[in-house]
Amino acid sequence: MTQKIKVxxxxxxxxxxxxxxxxxxxxxxxELTFKVADELKAIVESKGNPFIFKASFDKANRSSVDSxxxxxxxxxxxxxxxxxxxxxxxxxxxxxINQVKKIADVVDIIQIPAFLCRQTDLIKExxxxxxPINVKKGQFLSPNQMENIISKCDSFGNNQILLxxxxxxxxxxxxxxDMLGISKLKTFKSPVIFDVTHSLxxxxxxxxxxxxxAEQAVDLAKAGVALGIAxxxxxxxxxPKNALCDGPSATSLDKFENLLDEVNKVDNAVKDFI
Numbered sequence: 001m002t003q004k005i006k007v008x009x010x011x012x013x014x015x016x017x018x019x020x021x022x023x024x025x026x027x028x029x030x031e032l033t034f035k036v037a038d039e040l041k042a043i044v045e046s047k048g049n050p051f052i053f054k055a056s057f058d059k060a061n062r063s064s065v066d067s068x069x070x071x072x073x074x075x076x077x078x079x080x081x082x083x084x085x086x087x088x089x090x091x092x093x094x095x096x097i098n099q100v101k102k103i104a105d106v107v108d109i110i111q112i113p114a115f116l117c118r119q120t121d122l123i124k125e126x127x128x129x130x131x132p133i134n135v136k137k138g139q140f141l142s143p144n145q146m147e148n149i150i151s152k153c154d155s156f157g158n159n160q161i162l163l164x165x166x167x168x169x170x171x172x173x174x175x176x177x178d179m180l181g182i183s184k185l186k187t188f189k190s191p192v193i194f195d196v197t198h199s200l201x202x203x204x205x206x207x208x209x210x211x212x213x214a215e216q217a218v219d220l221a222k223a224g225v226a227l228g229i230a231x232x233x234x235x236x237x238x239x240p241k242n243a244l245c246d247g248p249s250a251t252s253l254d255k256f257e258n259l260l261d262e263v264n265k266v267d268n269a270v271k272d273f274i
């Protein structure tokens with residue numbers, strides 16, 4: 001039986017209505033953050049989907065040292081605290097052990113980035129918070145290898161694991177999504193999240209930043225959801241061309257509701273058979 005993970009006032013499961021994790025790639029400024037968070041929450045909840053707002057406080061793995069990383073931990077903590085006060089359910093990623101306990105106080109789910117998904121000390125620290133964990137599958141890992149990460153988390157006393165597919169390296173500067181791989185992740189019984197946005201990336205295409213294929217987000221999202229998964233992960237921006245990070249892969253805010261409508265049609269049909 002598929003595991004159910006309780007977050008806020010809802011459960012995340014491959015058999016439940018699709019959870020939507022959506023938001024900004026990285027915190028830019030308060031006005032933008034609160035606007036996007038509130039608009040997304042209103043749209044998602046009007047469709048009956050559980051909603052989790054996502055944003056990073058620090059993009060520690062940017063291609064160029066000159067690229068925008070985010071406001072940093074202290075400003076991130078302040079922003080997340082205010083978002084939580086306003087009623088938002090939150091997820092963000094951590095890159096260093098010393099960030100974990102502080103972030104655990106202000107978010108509902110802690111995310112392990114794809115490049116760090118095998119870092120045992122980081123996983124241990126996150127597990128010991130007792131929070132649900134969204135583990136992104138590294139672009140360099142087969143789906144089978146994610147079972148070792150689940151075992152690590154179990155050994156550290158935390159079995160509240162979301163497995164997140166975010167694309168697999170395909171030669172140089174390209175990612176593909178193995179739909180059979182998503183099916184394999186489901187056999188581990190943990191809820192599966194499909195990171196549509198990062199699967200659309202073209203790493204290195206922008207020389208000092210990633211390119212992307214945002215125009216194909218709807219097609220890719222529907223394909224993943226057709227496998228009967230727990231949730232999707234979508235980055236949204238009101239003006240992707242001027243986003244400070246990963247704009248080429250982001251879905252424009254004015255197109256998000258249509259994307260969700262299309263995805264829900266597929267999810268509703270699939271969940272009728274689960």
